[in-house]
Amino acid sequence: MTDSKAFVEKTGIELRFSDTELEAYREHIVQFIADLVEDAGADGAVLGLSGGIDSTTIAYLAAEALGAENVHGLVLPSSVNPDADETDAEQVAETLGIEYDTIEIGPIVNAFVEAAPEHAAEDRMALGNVRVRTRGVLNYFVANAESRLVLGTGNRSEAATGYFTKYGDQAVDCNPIGNLYKCQVRQLARDLGVPDDLVTRTPTAAMWEGQTDEEEMGLSYDDLDAILALHVHGPLSKHATIETLDVPETAVDRVVELHETSAHKRSMPPAPEPL
Ligand SMILES: Nc1ncnc2c1ncn2[C@@H]1O[C@H](COP(=O)(O)OP(=O)(O)OC[C@H]2O[C@@H]([n+]3cccc(C(=O)O)c3)[C@H](O)[C@@H]2O)[C@@H](O)[C@H]1O
Numbered sequence: 351m352t353d354s355k356a357f358v359e360k361t362g363i364e365l366r367f368s369d370t371e372l373e374a375y376r377e378h379i380v381q382f383i384a385d386l387v388e389d390a391g392a393d394g395a396v397l398g399l400s401g402g403i404d405s406t407t408i409a410y411l412a413a414e415a416l417g418a419e420n421v422h423g424l425v426l427p428s429s430v431n432p433d434a435d436e437t438d439a440e441q442v443a444e445t446l447g448i449e450y451d452t453i454e455i456g457p458i459v460n461a462f463v464e465a466a467p468e469h470a471a472e473d474r475m476a477l478g479n480v481r482v483r484t485r486g487v488l489n490y491f492v493a494n495a496e497s498r499l500v501l502g503t504g505n506r507s508e509a510a511t512g513y514f515t516k517y518g519d520q521a522v523d524c525n526p527i528g529n530l531y532k533c534q535v536r537q538l539a540r541d542l543g544v545p546d547d548l549v550t551r552t553p554t555a556a557m558w559e560g561q562t563d564e565e566e567m568g569l570s571y572d573d574l575d576a577i578l579a580l581h582v583h584g585p586l587s588k589h590a591t592i593e594t595l596d597v598p599e600t601a602v603d604r605v606v607e608l609h610e611t612s613a614h615k616r617s618m619p620p621a622p623e624p625l
C-alpha cells in the first residue's frame with residue numbers, strides 16, 4: 351500500500367488525523383459520552399474490557415468523560431482467551447482507577463452447549479457468537495441493576511464490514527468510536543496515553559483459539575481502512591482504488607462483498623410495509 355502522504359496527494363482524502371483533528375475528536379467524543387449519560391439520567395456506564403485496543407480506548411475516554419468512579423468494567427474471559435488478555439484488561443481498569451469485576455463466562459456458555467449439543471459442539475462460529483452474546487447479556491444485567499448505559503466499542507471499519515456479532519458486541523447503547531476507522535482508533539489511543547503494547551496488539555475477536563481479525567477477513571486493517579475510505583465510503587472507482595493503493599482487485603472485491611452482505615446488521619430488523 352502507498353504511504354499516507356502519497357495517499358493524500360493522490361486522492362485528497364485524509365485517513366489519518368492531524369494533531370488538531372485528533373484533539374478535536376477527543377473532546378468531541380468525551381463530550382458525547384458525558385452528554386449521553388447525563389441526558390439519559392443514568393448513573394454512569396458499563397463496558398466489557400478485553401485488553402484489546404477498542405475497549406481500552408473506550409475505557410480511557412469514559413473515565414475522562416464521566417470520572418473513573420462512574421465507570422464499571424466487566425472482564426469476561428472464556429477458555430479461548432489468552433490469560434495475558436485478562437491480566438491486561440484488569441490492568442487497564444486499575445490504571446484508570448475504575449471499578450471492575452472478572453467473571454468467567456465458561457459455565458454460562460457450557461449451559462448453552464448442554465441445552466443444544468447438536469449445534470454448539472462443532473460450529474466454532476455459532477459457539478463463538480454465543481460467547482460474544484453472553485457478554486452482552488452480562489453487560490445489560492449490570493447496566494439495568496446499576497442504572498448505567500452500556501458503552502459500545504465498535505469502530506467504523508467493523509461496522510462497514512459487519513465484523514461484529516449481531517446482538518452481541520453490537521448490543522450496546524452507543525458507539526463513541528463508531529465513526530473512526532481502526533487506524534484512527536490507534537491514533538486516538540496513543541493520544542490518550544494507552545500503553546504501546548496494547549495499541550499495537552494484534553486485533554482479535556477471541557471467539558475461538560488463535561483467531562485474528564486480519565486473518566479471518568483476509569485483509570490487513572491498513573488496506574481495509576484505505577479501501578473503505580477511498581471506495582466504499584469515498585468517491586474513487588474500483589480501478590482508481592486499486593491503482594492508488596496498489597492492492598489486488600480481490601482485496602477491493604472482498605471489502606465490497608463484506609460491506610454488501612452485512613447491510614442487514616446496520617439497520618433495524620425489517621417489517622413488511624403496512625397495507
Ligand atoms: N440478509 C439477512 N437479513 C437479515 N438477517 C440476516 C441476513 N443474513 C444473515 N442474517 C442473520 O445474521 C446472522 C449472522 O450474523 P451473526 O450472528 O452476527 O454471525 P456472523 O456474521 O456469521 O459472524 C460474526 C462475525 O463477526 C466477527 N466478530 C464477532 C464478534 C466480535 C468481533 C470482534 O471484532 O471482536 C468480530 C466474527 O469473527 C464473525 O466473522 C444469521 O444467523 C441470520 O440470523
Ligand SMILES: Nc1ncnc2c1ncn2[C@@H]1O[C@H](COP(=O)(O)OP(=O)(O)OP(=O)(O)O)[C@@H](O)[C@H]1O
Binds near residue numbers: 403405428552554
Ligand atoms: N474477554 C472479554 N471481556 C470483556 N469484554 C470483552 C471480552 N472480549 C471482547 N469483549 C468486548 O467485545 C468488544 C468487541 O471486541 P473487539 O475484539 O472488537 O474489541 P477489542 O478487543 O477491544 O479490540 P481488538 O479489536 O483490537 O481486539 C470488546 O471491545 C469488549 O467490549
Ligand SMILES: [Mg+2]
Binds near residue numbers: 555
Ligand atoms: Mg478483541
